[in-house]
Amino acid sequence: MKKLFTNLLLGIVLSATSSAQNVGIGTNTPTGPLSFASQLGNKIVLWGDGNAAHYGLGIQGSTLQLYADAFNSNISFGYGRSGAFTERARIYNSGIEGMYLNGRLHLRNGDPSNLGGGGGIWLYNPGNTAQIGFMGTQNSQNIGFYGGSAGWGFTYNTINSRVGIGNDNPNAPLAFAATLGKKITLYPGATGDAGFGVAGNRLQLYSDNPNADVAIGYDAAGTFNERFAVKPTGALAVVGNTGLANQVLGSAGPTAAAQWRSLNSLIPTPSAGATATLPAAGTSVFFNNAQLNFTLARSARVLIWIDLITAQGCVFYPCSSYWKLFMYLNGNAIWSREIPASHIDQTYYSDARSLGPIVLNLAAGSHSIAFSGFSIRGEPGVTLYPTAMILSD
Numbered sequence: 001m002k003k004l005f006t007n008l009l010l011g012i013v014l015s016a017t018s019s020a021q022n023v024g025i026g027t028n029t030p031t032g033p034l035s036f037a038s039q040l041g042n043k044i045v046l047w048g049d050g051n052a053a054h055y056g057l058g059i060q061g062s063t064l065q066l067y068a069d070a071f072n073s074n075i076s077f078g079y080g081r082s083g084a085f086t087e088r089a090r091i092y093n094s095g096i097e098g099m100y101l102n103g104r105l106h107l108r109n110g111d112p113s114n115l116g117g118g119g120g121i122w123l124y125n126p127g128n129t130a131q132i133g134f135m136g137t138q139n140s141q142n143i144g145f146y147g148g149s150a151g152w153g154f155t156y157n158t159i160n161s162r163v164g165i166g167n168d169n170p171n172a173p174l175a176f177a178a179t180l181g182k183k184i185t186l187y188p189g190a191t192g193d194a195g196f197g198v199a200g201n202r203l204q205l206y207s208d209n210p211n212a213d214v215a216i217g218y219d220a221a222g223t224f225n226e227r228f229a230v231k232p233t234g235a236l237a238v239v240g241n242t243g244l245a246n247q248v249l250g251s252a253g254p255t256a257a258a259q260w261r262s263l264n265s266l267i268p269t270p271s272a273g274a275t276a277t278l279p280a281a282g283t284s285v286f287f288n289n290a291q292l293n294f295t296l297a298r299s300a301r302v303l304i305w306i307d308l309i310t311a312q313g314c315v316f317y318p319c320s321s322y323w324k325l326f327m328y329l330n331g332n333a334i335w336s337r338e339i340p341a342s343h344i345d346q347t348y349y350s351d352a353r354s355l356g357p358i359v360l361n362l363a364a365g366s367h368s369i370a371f372s373g374f375s376i377r378g379e380p381g382v383t384l385y386p387t388a389m390i391l392s393d
Contacts, residue, residue, distance in 0.1 A: 068093060110137065115146060142168060292369040292388055299363050300390050305356030307385035310339060325373040
């Protein structure tokens with residue numbers, strides 16, 4: 001009898017608050033299949049008594065609320081049913097994670113009046129008092145991060161798959177803005193940074209302190225193998241060796257490291273590929289009768305120095321004159337030099353001079369170098385002291 005009375009009463013209530021198959025709770029004029037009264041507070045209590053924290057839906061000023069009963073109770077979105085539920089998104093009430101998503105989130109459109117006009121996410125500071133950055137679509141081809149004085153400081157071009165740092169149109173896999181200064185800091189040190197930079201007409205590679213090297217080499221399973229280094233003093237090291245004073249760096253060929261060598265070791269003797277016969281010291285030149293003859297087993301560079309003494313006699317003095325000296329290679333004149341004489345205020349005058357080096361690049365084979373000299377008065381009498389250095393390849 002009690003159950004029958006309860007069902008009858010419920011039917012009268014629903015009948016009194018329904019209109020056109022709409023049901024009203026706390027309202028006599030429902031405007032939807034289920035309508036609530038226009039009052040703030042709890043609307044649906046899904047779990048709990050509604051007087052304490054519970055699962056449900058509610059309304060507060062300008063806010064639709066969906067809530068769980070405690071800080072460690074979360075709100076999950078997905079499909080299926082309660083007993084066989086597949087989660088796609090979760091809101092954490094702990095305040096640490098915020099929201100966790102399974103699957104993918106698609107952001108479309110955006111606000112054309114706002115930055116970029118594309119889809120994305122604005123991020124607030126931890127106090128939720130100001131926006132500090134945006135990540136999303138910059139234009140029809142770039143996505144990236146926006147914030148700070150640089151604006152779009154980091155972009156990714158979705159057309160050519162290139163990354164720009166301060167550069168909206170990267171022309172390489174990684175491109176920086178056309179500005180001077182530090183570009184990459186590999187290690188921020190206490191007194192400076194190790195990294196790369198650009199100054200006016202200069203690419204910079206630098207270490208972080210005045211005692212640090214800058215080295216070039218290769219990696220072998222995590223172990224660095226040095227091949228070349230610039231020391232803090234400015235010295236150059238090859239395979240760890242900085243060489244000795246006055247040594248020069250010479251190639252050891254394509255399969256070995258370069259080596260520090262003395263000049264003596266770089267200059268082969270004539271027996272290493274050349275033979276030469278010099279004229280006797282103090283030979284007087286009378287039109288090509290002083291010759292340097294030699295044979296090269298391979299191509300070489302020949303350096304020639306000449307010490308000479310010119311003489312001029314004057315019948316009537318004071319007088320002045322100058323000499324001309326010629327050099328011939330294999331019968332062809334290849335070099336000449338005018339040798340001015342000082343003012344002559346005595347009957348006979350001589351002048352000693354040194355010329356050279358005269359550099360010749362010669363092929364393998366036999367060669368002859370000859371000299372001649374005379375004054376403008378046609379007086380022969382140049383005394384030569386030639387010296388030759390043959391540098392084989």
